[in-house]
Amino acid sequence: GENVEQHPSTLSVQEGDSAVIKCTYSDSASNYFPWYKQELGKGPQLIIDIRSNVGEKKDQRIAVTLNKTAKHFSLHITETQPEDSAVYFCAALKYNFNKFYFGSGTKLNVKP
Amino acid sequence: EAGVTQFPSHSVIEKGQTVTLRCDPISGHDNLYWYRRVMGKEIKFLLHFVKESKQDESGMPNNRFLAERTGGTYSTLKVQPAELEDSGVYFCASSQDLGETQYFGPGTRLLVL
Numbered sequence: 531g532e533n534v535e536q537h538p539s540t541l542s543v544q545e546g547d548s549a550v551i552k553c554t555y556s557d558s559a560s561n562y563f564p565w566y567k568q569e570l571g572k573g574p575q576l577i578i579d580i581r582s583n584v585g586e587k588k589d590q591r592i593a594v595t596l597n598k599t600a601k602h603f604s605l606h607i608t609e610t611q612p613e614d615s616a617v618y619f620c621a622a623l624k625y626n627f628n629k630f631y632f633g634s635g636t637k638l639n640v641k642p
Numbered sequence: 643e644a645g646v647t648q649f650p651s652h653s654v655i656e657k658g659q660t661v662t663l664r665c666d667p668i669s670g671h672d673n674l675y676w677y678r679r680v681m682g683k684e685i686k687f688l689l690h691f692v693k694e695s696k697q698d699e700s701g702m703p704n705n706r707f708l709a710e711r712t713g714g715t716y717s718t719l720k721v722q723p724a725e726l727e728d729s730g731v732y733f734c735a736s737s738q739d740l741g742e743t744q745y746f747g748p749g750t751r752l753l754v755l
Contacts (some may be wrong), residue, residue, distance in 0.1 A: 573648075574733070576743055619684075624741075630686045
């Protein structure tokens, strides 16, 4: 099966700085990679996703990059704000399969 | 449009008791999933329904866990009898199609004492 590893487990940045979270996956057949943000007391919310036919995707301050050869993908948050503080999860999915394989989560703390 | 809802939000029970968790998926989503996050580890897949049929139960820990989705609408996950290691956050998710974005509910935080 798939194995997704996520680093770092915790990340503390100053407001306005950038934050980068990295994930690697093991199954080269995985082709859909979402990122979820989980705020305290809430469920994971999709913030951005990327498919394997694309190398990079951007949505305002958030971007995701994918390197299929190296089997890793990263989440980039620029100009961080205190409301970006949350736990972020990466995940991998194979086309037409049902289960997401999640990373272990990164707790991001943005200091004002 | 309402998102995925789960009930209860929290449950504290004693070892040996029974607990039933409920999930209401997004209306029209045939695919419903249960996941669990234990002790700050990764979120792990438990099972997948398509309408009322169980498509994949490979993540269910043991036979103390029973999931149902009668009528293909809401789903329940029963733990009987509960053990200490069952403590964690149980998430439900739904999607319109297989392999597409899954939308998660807020989770049920289960604590077994």
